[in-house]
Amino acid sequence: MKIIHLPWALFGLTFLLFSQLLLAEDSDSNVEYKIKAGYLYNFTKFVTWPEDNSQTFNLCILGTDPFGSLIDPIEKRSAFGRPIKLFRFEDLNAFRQSALSGHEAPSNNQQCHILFIDASLDNNFSIKNVFAGRDGDRTLTVGQNEGFARRGGMIGFVQRQGKIKLQINMNALKYSHLTISAKLLEVAELVEGQGND
Structure with a gap:
C-alpha cells in the first residue's frame, strides 16, 4: 500500500486546479479574440471604402498583436474582390516607415484599410499622431479600450455585461471617406468623440 503524504497531495490538487483555471482563462481569451477577429472581417460587409489601386485588402495590427495565429485564417478570405492581407507593426515607427501608412508604393498605392490599434498603444494614442500628417481618413481605425x-478612433470594442460590444465615433466617421451601414450603427453604442479632422 502506497502512502501519499498530505502536503504532496495538496500540492498536486492545487496544481491541477490552478492549471485548469489557466486553461479556462486562456480559452476565454481565445474566444474574445476570435470574436474580435470575426468583427474585423465582418466590418468589410458593413463599411464601404473609396476605390483605390491596392491589389489586396489590407488589415493592419499596430502594437502588441493580441490575436496571434487566431486571426491568420482571415488571409484565406477576400473583401471587395481582393484577397485580405495581414500586416503587423510592433510600434509607430515601423508603421510610419511602411508603404501602408500612406506613402506611395512603387507599383500601387497601398494603405491599411482597417487599422487595429492594440491596447498597448491606444491608452496614449492620438489618431492624428498615428498618421502623422498622412491621409488617414480612408482607414477604419479600431481599438479595444473603453x-x-x-x-478619435472610429470603432472601439468594449465589454458590456460580459459581452463584446461596439462603440462608434460618429464625428470621426463624419470626417472620413468611409460609409458605414445603418445596420452596423443599429447594433452599436454611438458616441460623440473627437473627430479626425
Whole structure:
C-alpha cells in the first residue's frame, strides 16, 4: 500500500486546479479574440471604402498583436474582390516607415484599410499622431479600450455585461471617406468623440 503524504497531495490538487483555471482563462481569451477577429472581417460587409489601386485588402495590427495565429485564417478570405492581407507593426515607427501608412508604393498605392490599434498603444494614442500628417481618413481605425472611440478612433470594442460590444465615433466617421451601414450603427453604442479632422 502506497502512502501519499498530505502536503504532496495538496500540492498536486492545487496544481491541477490552478492549471485548469489557466486553461479556462486562456480559452476565454481565445474566444474574445476570435470574436474580435470575426468583427474585423465582418466590418468589410458593413463599411464601404473609396476605390483605390491596392491589389489586396489590407488589415493592419499596430502594437502588441493580441490575436496571434487566431486571426491568420482571415488571409484565406477576400473583401471587395481582393484577397485580405495581414500586416503587423510592433510600434509607430515601423508603421510610419511602411508603404501602408500612406506613402506611395512603387507599383500601387497601398494603405491599411482597417487599422487595429492594440491596447498597448491606444491608452496614449492620438489618431492624428498615428498618421502623422498622412491621409488617414480612408482607414477604419479600431481599438479595444473603453475610451478609444471617444479619443478619435472610429470603432472601439468594449465589454458590456460580459459581452463584446461596439462603440462608434460618429464625428470621426463624419470626417472620413468611409460609409458605414445603418445596420452596423443599429447594433452599436454611438458616441460623440473627437473627430479626425
